[in-house]
Amino acid sequence: MYIYGASGHGRVIIDLIESFEKIHGIFDDNPEKQEILGYPVLGAIPNHFIFKSSLFIAIGDNATRRRIALDLEDRVRFANIIHDSAIFSKRAYLGSGCVVMEGAIVKVNSTLGDQVIVNTGASIDHDCNIxxxxxIAPQATLCGGINVGEGSLIGANAIILPGVQIGKWCTVGAGSIVHQDIPDGHKWIGNKVMPQPVPMVVGK
Incomplete structure (x- = not known):
């Protein structure tokens, strides 16, 4: 597997996979990144680089991960990673380029799209659409029947109550309790939506 990203999320992914997956190379656009956890960083991906195995984009920022995935989708297959301690229902669906980390739970009839992060100990109950x-940040809890739109961030220890619809490119603050729908591009802090929307990602 190749890894794109040599910062914090990159370290997490290396630590997650190195015991069972050969790491063929690590890329990062930042020329100051020379090494990560003992592995050399190869720099940016050359335009004509031929991938000999799948790639995982180890970047936590949703908009940046989207941009890179769209740039590379015609050149490489994206890897999925599910930690052994995670519980992933055999009746749940997983897109490409996703990671489900230690202790996370994804229940029956839930769907994860492409390039989704389900972080440590997060719980996604039945019939959710991500x-x-x-x-989905560490220890966040999504009850049943929830939709989370493209690019949204669900903060650590947030709780989303059953049936709530969260729009695209929303931010739910850490520890929040979401009890009603959130429109596209809005931020929810505590137990209420903020009055002004945050900027949305548009185009490619």
Whole structure:
């Protein structure tokens, strides 16, 4: 497997896979990144580089992960990673380029889109639909029947109550309790939505 990203999320992914997966190379656009956990960083991906195995984009920022995935989708197959301690229902669906980390739970009839992060100890209950480029942060809890739109961030220890619809490119603050729908591009802090929307990602 190749890894794109040599910062914090990159370290997490290396630590997650190195005991069972050969790491063929690590890329990062930042020329100051020379090494990560003992592995050399090869720099940016050359335009004509031929991938000999799958790639995982180890970047936590949803918009950046989206941009890179769209740039590379015609050149490489994206890897999925599910930690052995995670519980992933045989009746749940997983897109491409996703990671389900230690202790996370994804229940029956739930769907994860492409490039989704389900972080440590997060719980996604039955019949949830998680859009592309979403990040479910550590210990977040999604009850049944929830939709989370493309690019949204669900903060650590947040609780989303059953049936709530969260729009695209929303941010739910850490520890929040979401009890009603959130429109596209809005931020929810505590127990209420903020009055002004945050900027949305548009185009490629």
């Amino acid at each position: 859009g592309d480029y979403v990040h």
